[in-house]
Structures are given as C-alpha cells and as structure tokens.
Amino acid sequence: MTSTFTSRHTGRIVWAAAIVLALLLPELVASKTALTKMCLIGITIVFALSYNVLLGQTGLLSFGHAVYFGLSGFTAIHLINLIGQHQLPIPVLLVPLFAGITGAFFGLLFGVLSTRRHGTAFAMISLAIAELVAASSLILESFFGGESGITTDRSNGPAFFGIDLASQLQVYYLIVGWGVLSAIAMYAYTRTPLGRMAAAVRDNPERAEFIGYSSRMVRLLSFIISAFFAGIAGGLAAINYEIMTATNLSTAASGSVLIMVYIGGAGFFYGPIIGAILISLIQLSLSDITPAWLLYLGLLFVVTVLFAPAGIAGLVERHIPPLRAGMLHRLIPPYLLSGGAGLVFAAGVIALLEMNYHITLNAHEGPLLGLFWMKVDTGQPMAWVAAIIVTLVGFYLFRRTWPIVANAWNDLDSRQPGDLR
Amino acid sequence: MTQPALVLADLRKDFGKASIIRGVSLSVTAGERHAIIGPNGAGKSTLFHLISGRFPPSGGTVSLHGRDITRRSPFAINRQGLARSFQVSNLFPRLSVAENIRCAVLWSSGHRYCFWRWADNLADVSARVEDVLAQIGLKQRRDVLAGVLTYAEQRALEIGIAIAGGADVVLLDEPTAGMSRSETSRAIELIREVTVGKTLVMVEHDMSVVFDLADRISVLVYGEIIATGTAAEIKASKAVQEAYLGTVETDD
Numbered sequence: 001m002t003s004t005f006t007s008r009h010t011g012r013i014v015w016a017a018a019i020v021l022a023l024l025l026p027e028l029v030a031s032k033t034a035l036t037k038m039c040l041i042g043i044t045i046v047f048a049l050s051y052n053v054l055l056g057q058t059g060l061l062s063f064g065h066a067v068y069f070g071l072s073g074f075t076a077i078h079l080i081n082l083i084g085q086h087q088l089p090i091p092v093l094l095v096p097l098f099a100g101i102t103g104a105f106f107g108l109l110f111g112v113l114s115t116r117r118h119g120t121a122f123a124m125i126s127l128a129i130a131e132l133v134a135a136s137s138l139i140l141e142s143f144f145g146g147e148s149g150i151t152t153d154r155s156n157g158p159a160f161f162g163i164d165l166a167s168q169l170q171v172y173y174l175i176v177g178w179g180v181l182s183a184i185a186m187y188a189y190t191r192t193p194l195g196r197m198a199a200a201v202r203d204n205p206e207r208a209e210f211i212g213y214s215s216r217m218v219r220l221l222s223f224i225i226s227a228f229f230a231g232i233a234g235g236l237a238a239i240n241y242e243i244m245t246a247t248n249l250s251t252a253a254s255g256s257v258l259i260m261v262y263i264g265g266a267g268f269f270y271g272p273i274i275g276a277i278l279i280s281l282i283q284l285s286l287s288d289i290t291p292a293w294l295l296y297l298g299l300l301f302v303v304t305v306l307f308a309p310a311g312i313a314g315l316v317e318r319h320i321p322p323l324r325a326g327m328l329h330r331l332i333p334p335y336l337l338s339g340g341a342g343l344v345f346a347a348g349v350i351a352l353l354e355m356n357y358h359i360t361l362n363a364h365e366g367p368l369l370g371l372f373w374m375k376v377d378t379g380q381p382m383a384w385v386a387a388i389i390v391t392l393v394g395f396y397l398f399r400r401t402w403p404i405v406a407n408a409w410n411d412l413d414s415r416q417p418g419d420l421r
Numbered sequence: 422m423t424q425p426a427l428v429l430a431d432l433r434k435d436f437g438k439a440s441i442i443r444g445v446s447l448s449v450t451a452g453e454r455h456a457i458i459g460p461n462g463a464g465k466s467t468l469f470h471l472i473s474g475r476f477p478p479s480g481g482t483v484s485l486h487g488r489d490i491t492r493r494s495p496f497a498i499n500r501q502g503l504a505r506s507f508q509v510s511n512l513f514p515r516l517s518v519a520e521n522i523r524c525a526v527l528w529s530s531g532h533r534y535c536f537w538r539w540a541d542n543l544a545d546v547s548a549r550v551e552d553v554l555a556q557i558g559l560k561q562r563r564d565v566l567a568g569v570l571t572y573a574e575q576r577a578l579e580i581g582i583a584i585a586g587g588a589d590v591v592l593l594d595e596p597t598a599g600m601s602r603s604e605t606s607r608a609i610e611l612i613r614e615v616t617v618g619k620t621l622v623m624v625e626h627d628m629s630v631v632f633d634l635a636d637r638i639s640v641l642v643y644g645e646i647i648a649t650g651t652a653a654e655i656k657a658s659k660a661v662q663e664a665y666l667g668t669v670e671t672d673d
C-alpha cells in the first residue's frame with residue numbers, strides 16, 4: 001500500500017493533527033447530537049479500515065464483512081450483560097478487545113472456507129457466508145434476539161478508575177482510544193513481513209508461491225486480522241448503541257462499508273477514513289432532508305467507479321506533485337469553471353429527482369415542494385420544463401468546460417516529466 | 422563424486438490427450454550449469470513447471486538433493502531450496518523494485534508470516550536486498566513500481582527475484598528472451614555472477630550463449646531428451662544435428 005502522503009514528515013504531522021483534532025472535537029462542537037454523530041463516525045472509521053485490510057491490502061473483495069462486525073457486536077452485548085450480572089470480572093472498557101477476538105475466531109472459521117480462492121470465487125463465497133449468517137440470525141433467537149435484537153446497559157458494570165461510561169462523552173473518548181490504537185495497529189500491519197506479502201499476494205498470488213509463501217495462508221492470516229479489527233468496531237458499536245439487531249450483520253451493511261472504502265480510495269491507507277467520514281456525514285445529514293438520499297449515494301458511487309477509480313484519496317495524491325511544484329494554482333480557474341458547470345448540472349438532476357420523489361411519495365402533501373431555497377409547484381408544467389432546461393444547459397456547459405481541465409492537466413504533466421503519474 | 426542436485430526420472434505430462442513431456446530422465450550435478458535447448462513448443466517451459474510444482478506430472482518423479490519433491494506445492498519446493506524465473510515476466514507490479522526483492526528474501530531469512538516486526542528494519546533482509554539490487558543493476562530504480570520498468574529491467578528483476586532467496590538450485594526460463602545483443606551479454610554476465618556456487622538449469626535459445634555458459638546441455642525435442650552432453654558432444658551429435666541444431670545454427 002502506498003503512503004506517499006507528501007513526505008514522511010508531513011505525513012506524521014497530518015496524522016498527529018488528526019488525532020489531536022479527534023480529542024478536541026467535543027470541546028469545539030458542544031452539541032449532544034454532534035457528539036452522537038461523531039461516535040458513529042469513529043466506529044465506522046475502524047470498520048472501514050478493517051475492510052481495507054482485505055480489499056486494499058490483500059486484494060480480496062468481500063461482500064460479507066459486516067458478519068464479523070455483527071457477530072462480535074452481539075457477543076459484546078452478551079458480555080456486557082454478563083458483566084452487569086457480576087458473572088464476568090472485566091471492565092466494560094475492555095469489551096472491544098474480546099469482541100475483536102470473537103471477530104478473529106469467526107474470521108478463522110469462515111476464512112478457512114473462503115480464502116482457498118481469490119477473485120470472483122472468493123467474493124461469491126463471502127456473499128454466501130453473509131447470507132447464511134444473516135439467515136441464521138433470524139432463527140437463533142436466544143443469541144440474536146430475533147427482529148428486535150438484543151439490548152444491554154453499558155453503565156451496569158463496575159466503574160473502572162471512575163469511568164462508568166454513563167455519559168456519551170466518555171463513550172466518545174473510549175471510541176477514540178480504541179480507534180487510534182486500531183488504526184495504528186492496522187497501519188503497522190502494512191509494514192510487517194506478512195503485510196508486505198499480503199500486498200505481494202494481491203499483486204500476483206501465483207508468483208508468491210514460488211518465493212516460499214502459501215498464498216492461501218497469507219490470505220487467511222490477513223482475513224483473520226481484518227476480522228479482528230471489524231470485531232473491535234462491532235464491540236465499540238455494542239457499547240455505543242447498547243443494542244444490536246440483525247441489520248448490523250446484513251449484506252446491506254457489508255455493501256455499505258464496501259462503498260465507503262471504494263469512494264474513499266482503497267489504494268491508500270487513509271482512503272477508508274475519508275470514505276467513512278464522508279459517507280457517514282451524507283447518511284446522517286441527507287437522510288433527514290430527502291427520501292432520495294440512497295439514490296444520491298448510489299450516484300456518487302457510480303461516478304467514483306467511472307471517473308475516479310482510485311477514490312478520493314487517489315484524487316488527493318494526484319494533486320500532490322503539482323502542489324509540491326508550486327503549480328496547483330494553474331488548476332484553480334479550470335476547476336472553478338468546470339465545477340460551476342457541474343453544479344448547474346447537478347442542481348438540474350437533483351431538482352428532477354426531488355420533484356419525481358415528491359409527486360410519487362408525498363403527493364398527499366400537495367404540489368408544493370421545498371427545493372434548495374425555493375418553493376416549487378410540481379403541478380406546474382413550467383417547473384418541469386425549467387428543471388429540464390437547467391439540467392441540459394448544465395450538462396452542455398460541463399461538456400464544454402471539461403476539456404479546459406484536461407488541457408490544464410496535460411500542460412502540467414508535460415512540464416514535470418517523471419514527477420507526475 | 423558429487424551428489425546430483427536435481428534428478429528427473431521418467432517424467433511425463435499429458436494435457437488431455439496430448440502428451441507434452443514424454444519420459445524425461447535427467448540428472449543435474451550440484452554446482453553444474455545445465456542448459457536445456459529445443460525448438461519452440463518442445464516442452465521446455467512445461468518441464469520447468471513440473472519441476473517447480475506449478476503442474477503435477479502425469480508420471481515419473483522429481484527429486485531435489487535426494488529428496489522426493491514430486492507433486493509438492495511450489496512453496497514447499499521453494500522452501501527446499503529451488504527457485505525459478507519465468508519466461509514471461511511474472512513480477513509484483515504494484516510493489517517497488519526493492520519491495521519485489523524484499524518479498525523474495527523474507528521467507529528464506531526466517532521471517533515467514535511474521536506480523537510483529539517492521540519489514541524495513543530487518544537488518545539481515547535489508548542487507549540482502551541491497552546486495553541483490555546491486556547485482557541486478559537496479560539500485561537506481563529501487564523505488565520505481567515493477568509494473569512500469571522497461572522490458573530489460575523487468576527481465577533483470579525477474580532473475581533477481583529468483584536468486585534473492587538464496588536457493589541453491591535455480592531454474593531460469595529464457596532469461597534473455599527478447600533482449601538485444603548487448604543486453605543479452607550483460608544478462609549473461611549477471612547470471613554467471615549470481616549463480617556462482619549454485620546449480621543452474623536454464624532454457625536458452627541463443628546458441629552462442631549456451632555453448633559459452635553451460636557445462637552440459639540437454640536437447641529437448643517433442644517432449645523427449647534426445648541428447649545430453651558437453652558443448653562439444655552436442656555439436657558433434659548426429660541426432661541433434663538432424664533433429665534440431667543444423668536448422669538453427671550452422672556457422673559455429
């Protein structure tokens with residue numbers, strides 16, 4: 001995995017700044033809902049990073065990663081309940097570790113079945129396992145609690161040096177603590193002999209066998225490590241939400257982490273972090289505003305796959321050489337021009353989608369729809385015509401201005417040969 | 422009397438109905454440089470695949486330093502001290518040149534599936550990586566991704582990966598294929614240098630190279646070895662001239 005985030009030195013500063021920011025964030029944004037959202041984002045980051053141990057590091061496309069998150073989360077709920085009944089003498093703080101071990105155990109169990117193969121066969125087996133586990137979660141009521149799931153109370157356990165986890169703030173710091181530890185450990189993994197071989201097996205599993213390594217064993221060990229960290233994320237989720245339901249290990253949850261990592265950029269260690277933050281924010285904010293938010297998420301995914309296959313991190317890395325060469329400013333005018341056109345196009349598309357959703361889903365509320373800062377009368381044909389015109393004009397302008405961006409890049413590329421990919 | 426490093430006994434391989442390797446027996450002495458020549462499609466690469474464990478043979482046995490390695494997996498055979506290169510470059514394209522070599526060194530230096538130490542801080546491994554990079558002449562290109570190397574550089578790296586682990590039996594499949602004259606002679610110098618004290622089995626099309634480098638030569642035609650011997654013996658062999666040599670090289 002490449003970590004060319006400028007020089008090594010700058011990279012460390014950015015990481016340190018990110019950790020400090022995570023620690024100070026509750027001071028900067030004091031609202032309770034923001035704190036709840038930050039907890040969710042922290043858990044999601046750990047989960048996304050664990051997924052990238054598979055996808056980016058080992059080249060394994062899994063459709064069932066939520067299995068390890070979910071099974072560990074359920075186990076964690078049971079553990080916390082046992083702690084509450086004084087049957088387990090460990091602090092709740094350490095439950096994520098045991099959840100991680102649970103994840104690793106299931107990683108071993110299911111990994112033995114699936115890591116024999118790679119590529120499409122692996123992906124299909126992971127999907128089969130995910131469906132299997134999801135189906136059994138609805139049958140095994142005593143463990144999974146059926147439709148309603150199972151609940152716990154994290155503050156039931158004895159306080160540990162005054163930490164009773166009663167407040168959301170304590171939970172936030174618990175998540176930051178485990179999250180930072182996990183992220184460091186996962187980064188370190190990429191730099192160990194096994195981590196390096198995981199990348200080699202990703203690149204060329206056949207050749208790896210001729211330098212002494214069983215590609216299957218490398219995949220299996222990577223799989224277990226990935227499931228371990230997914231388990232930690234699941235344990236944190238159990239503490240945070242105090243409830244686990246079957247949706248936590250559904251294939252939808254597995255698809256969601258895949259989309260996050262892909263959009264963030266699987267080829268770079270920090271890609272999943274960007275993806276987790278961005279997609280969580282979209283989920284948290286858009287789902288309140290519009291019923292079409294899943295569609296927008298899907299559109300974002302499609303656009304990424306088509307136009308930025310290396311994800312957001314790939315785009316960031318692409319801009320670092322011109323930044324270093326002091327030529328980034330040359331890109332700004334073309335970006336503004338093309339970006340403006342893109343916004344017009346997007347506004348048109350959003351208007352059409354929202355108006356459609358409104359007349360099909362919310363017709364009983366009357367024809368008026370609040371869109372951007374306007375009130376649109378969906379009963380008026382002119383409103384539709386206007387939206388269509390905005391879309392077409394935006395599309396036309398975007399097509400006309402995009403070559404300006406491409407030219408600016410060609411110009412930069414020819415100026416610093418060898419410096420830009 | 423030195424013990425043979427590699428012994429093939431009546432090795433066979435069928436692909437469906439087609440018999441590609443048809444009873445090959447060969448004994449390569451430890452420290453020997455052995456060349457395998459033969460026309461296109463004779464089965465030279467297939468023979469290497471059988472020895473290195475990529476395909477299981479349909480019949481016969483392979484033994485390495487007196488131990489049977491028939492039907493073992495490629496990694497098990499590699500761990501016994503046999504390494505190989507490929508006719509078509511078979512690298513780790515998204516890893517840097519240095520990483521390619523480092524990965525090839527890891528198992529043999531005992532770090533195996535270790536995930537509790539930094540790969541870059543293993544002094545023994547790093548020293549070996551530097552040596553190999555210097556030998557294959559890619560020190561300047563150490564941080565370049567293997568996938569973007571020039572063809573000749575990829576061939577050099579291909580050899581580097583094969584020898585990096587320090588295996589004492591090395592199979593090289595057409596290491597100079599597609600190289601210019603000067604690149605070929607440089608590659609041959611490199612091979613000579615990195616296989617000192619090792620057993621080398623090499624497929625090679627360039628006759629001048631073969632006669633210059635090899636202690637002994639085997640001629641594989643249509644899945645069978647029709648002659649084995651020194652350069653002089655092979656040049657003098659009637660069977661070889663009829664079947665193969667005369668059509669390729671007449672002026673030597």
Ligand SMILES: Nc1ncnc2c1ncn2[C@@H]1O[C@H](COP(=O)(O)OP(=O)(O)OP(=O)(O)O)[C@@H](O)[C@H]1O
Pocket residue numbers: 436441459460461462463464465466467468508
């Ligand atoms: N996996 C396979 N399945 C079926 N036939 C194969 C397979 N691999 C090789 N062959 C056939 O076996 C024969 C020998 O191939 P091989 O690659 O070993 O020849 P070679 O002597 O290395 O030739 P070259 O000089 O072109 O490299 C060819 O006719 C080839 O088509």
Ligand SMILES: [Mg+2]
Pocket residue numbers: 465466467508594
């Ligand atoms: Mg061949």
